[in-house]
Amino acid sequence: MPDYTPLDDGFEQRVRSSFARQTLMETIEARLVKVLPGEVEIQIPFRADLAQQNGFMHAGIITSIVDTACGYAALSLMPAKVDVLTVEYKVNFVSPATGHTLIGRGKVIRPGRTLTVCAGEVVATGDQGEKLVATMLTTMMAIPDRGDFANIDK
Amino acid sequence: MPDYTPLDDGFEQRVRSSFARQTLMETIEARLVKVLPGEVEIQIPFRADLAQQNGFMHAGIITSIVDTACGYAALSLMPAKVDVLTVEYKVNFVSPATGHTLIGRGKVIRPGRTLTVCAGEVVATGDQGEKLVATMLTTMMAIPDRGDFANIDK
Amino acid sequence: MPDYTPLDDGFEQRVRSSFARQTLMETIEARLVKVLPGEVEIQIPFRADLAQQNGFMHAGIITSIVDTACGYAALSLMPAKVDVLTVEYKVNFVSPATGHTLIGRGKVIRPGRTLTVCAGEVVATGDQGEKLVATMLTTMMAIPDRGDFANIDK
Amino acid sequence: MPDYTPLDDGFEQRVRSSFARQTLMETIEARLVKVLPGEVEIQIPFRADLAQQNGFMHAGIITSIVDTACGYAALSLMPAKVDVLTVEYKVNFVSPATGHTLIGRGKVIRPGRTLTVCAGEVVATGDQGEKLVATMLTTMMAIPDRGDFANIDK
Numbered sequence: 086m087p088d089y090t091p092l093d094d095g096f097e098q099r100v101r102s103s104f105a106r107q108t109l110m111e112t113i114e115a116r117l118v119k120v121l122p123g124e125v126e127i128q129i130p131f132r133a134d135l136a137q138q139n140g141f142m143h144a145g146i147i148t149s150i151v152d153t154a155c156g157y158a159a160l161s162l163m164p165a166k167v168d169v170l171t172v173e174y175k176v177n178f179v180s181p182a183t184g185h186t187l188i189g190r191g192k193v194i195r196p197g198r199t200l201t202v203c204a205g206e207v208v209a210t211g212d213q214g215e216k217l218v219a220t221m222l223t224t225m226m227a228i229p230d231r232g233d234f235a236n237i238d239k
Numbered sequence: 240m241p242d243y244t245p246l247d248d249g250f251e252q253r254v255r256s257s258f259a260r261q262t263l264m265e266t267i268e269a270r271l272v273k274v275l276p277g278e279v280e281i282q283i284p285f286r287a288d289l290a291q292q293n294g295f296m297h298a299g300i301i302t303s304i305v306d307t308a309c310g311y312a313a314l315s316l317m318p319a320k321v322d323v324l325t326v327e328y329k330v331n332f333v334s335p336a337t338g339h340t341l342i343g344r345g346k347v348i349r350p351g352r353t354l355t356v357c358a359g360e361v362v363a364t365g366d367q368g369e370k371l372v373a374t375m376l377t378t379m380m381a382i383p384d385r386g387d388f389a390n391i392d393k
Numbered sequence: 394m395p396d397y398t399p400l401d402d403g404f405e406q407r408v409r410s411s412f413a414r415q416t417l418m419e420t421i422e423a424r425l426v427k428v429l430p431g432e433v434e435i436q437i438p439f440r441a442d443l444a445q446q447n448g449f450m451h452a453g454i455i456t457s458i459v460d461t462a463c464g465y466a467a468l469s470l471m472p473a474k475v476d477v478l479t480v481e482y483k484v485n486f487v488s489p490a491t492g493h494t495l496i497g498r499g500k501v502i503r504p505g506r507t508l509t510v511c512a513g514e515v516v517a518t519g520d521q522g523e524k525l526v527a528t529m530l531t532t533m534m535a536i537p538d539r540g541d542f543a544n545i546d547k
Numbered sequence: 548m549p550d551y552t553p554l555d556d557g558f559e560q561r562v563r564s565s566f567a568r569q570t571l572m573e574t575i576e577a578r579l580v581k582v583l584p585g586e587v588e589i590q591i592p593f594r595a596d597l598a599q600q601n602g603f604m605h606a607g608i609i610t611s612i613v614d615t616a617c618g619y620a621a622l623s624l625m626p627a628k629v630d631v632l633t634v635e636y637k638v639n640f641v642s643p644a645t646g647h648t649l650i651g652r653g654k655v656i657r658p659g660r661t662l663t664v665c666a667g668e669v670v671a672t673g674d675q676g677e678k679l680v681a682t683m684l685t686t687m688m689a690i691p692d693r694g695d696f697a698n699i700d701k
Binding site for chain 3: 596
């Protein structure tokens with residue numbers, strides 16, 4: 086894992102401010118617990134109203150936190166005045182999401198001017214320690230920060 | 240797209256009953272609007288509290304409905320007494336999720352005894368008609384319906 | 394499946410000329426059998442020297458033809474003076490690659506100025522007709538045609 | 548990265564013997580350079596006849612060696628009398644494959660009775676040292692070793 090030097094000294098503030106605008110994160114009580122250059126961590130408490138049919142946290146919620154973590158890991162290495170967009174992701178689910186807390190971790194594998202590749206993982210913590218729940222490989226894209234990209238043409 | 244013959248005549252009831260147990264679906268006001276053999280459709284209204292940083296629906300929520308649609312498309316072709324689990328998925332996001340309603344569609348590409356491959360898509364409907372938001376390729380797995388697979392070993 | 398209008402009337406020649414420079418295609422005896430706007434088809438004969446451990450065509454070879462088909466489907470809709478690069482792909486293998494001929498088909502799902510999303514499939518033909526072997530979802534990128542992008546920064 | 552204990556003491560011989568039956572590996576002059584429990588490495592020389600349109604090694608060849616490395620990393624942890632099958636993979640390409648040697652590395656992230664999740668990477672070595680070319684996330688499946696699974700029903 087290489088050490089990255091951010092292009093923008095204000096990267097942490099930029100990530101925190103964008104995170105604060107993600108209403109889904111507030112809805113699911115997500116907290117941004119780590120913001121380093123190229124590495125971001127987000128955690129949520131288990132909640133009974135975000136489950137799939139067996140009471141485990143739903144794959145879409147698991148994905149939400151690791152997508153956001155990877156997106157902000159990518160954004161942390163981008164220049165100021167740029168926003169980040171998820172191009173695509175792939176997630177493998179390796180054990181049921183049970184426990185007390187779910188942690189999504191995103192790390193940059195390869196930064197780029199337009200595209201950044203990140204790896205992510207989600208772990209669940211509970212009485213038996215930490216277990217791996219899901220693993221992600223994803224492509225993020227830098228786009229001009231227009232505050233509105235409804236007409237974006239990738 | 241082939242026509243599929245369900246192994247279990249009660250497939251629709253089985254899908255509806257499992258869907259009703261997904262608390263996330265209730266939380267995001269999802270409705271199961273189509274249940275055919277190998278094909279399921281789910282829709283949700285746009286909600287301001289499920290957004291990413293620009294006010295578009297969050298990738299994780301988009302993914303939630305198409306994951307659930309694909310999972311139940313797979314389950315609809317499985318025998319009775321079996322539950323379905325998401326092994327993995329890959330999603331490409333092709334336009335921002337804006338509009339009035341988001342529709343997730345899942346279809347079986349290849350059913351199997353253990354693994355079923357599905358394709359999904361999410362479209363947004365609004366004043367300008369329907370637009371493609373995301374496309375999914377996913378692997379689903381049949382597992383014994385124990386009502387609890389906390390210890391499942393895939 | 395929408396009909397696409399190519400930006401460059403010379404798209405077919407451009408695709409054929411680039412295909413002719415792919416030495417791997419010659420090595421595996423690949424033929425470009427269809428070049429339409431947003432849709433390309435490539436076929437290869439089964440060969441005993443391109444197999445995995447059970448004598449089926451190797452996943453990497455299956456992937457080679459559908460990657461090339463998707464790349465050129467994307468290129469067919471790009472302007473002149475542009476080259477195409479595979480950003481990423483995801484492939485599901487649904488049956489063993491056996492038969493006489495393997496056909497890779499690539500279609501554009503969503504064209505874009507920088508990124509184009511394609512869907513691909515590989516079918517095997519033999520005495521029992523056609524069967525689906527693999528299905529692909531992929532992201533292609535337009536880059537300036539420098540004839541050399543060893544230093545490309547995505 | 549956890550240490551794994553193989554279920555079958557003869558895992559290395561089993562991997563080497565299966566590798567020797569992959570005719571594609573011989574065709575591209577691949578060598579099995581590391582076989583550990585849950586970790587396998589394969590290398591090939593650069594060859595001008597396996598290229599894409601700009602003279603870089605073709606994505607399909609890059610994928611071939613890391614697919615095989617991941618498959619055998621998975622097989623190394625499976626019991627005797629079992630064969631391995633690629634269910635699906637996702638690959639991101641991060642720099643052009645140029646240099647002298649291409650190395651594919653596969654590691655098990657999560658072993659399972661039926662499904663095993665692996666991560667892979669491909670690096671190119673040359674005059675400037677080692678650079679990352681591609682990264683893979685994949686699902687492998689254990690199947691009975693029948694020596695013929697033409698009729699396999701996953």
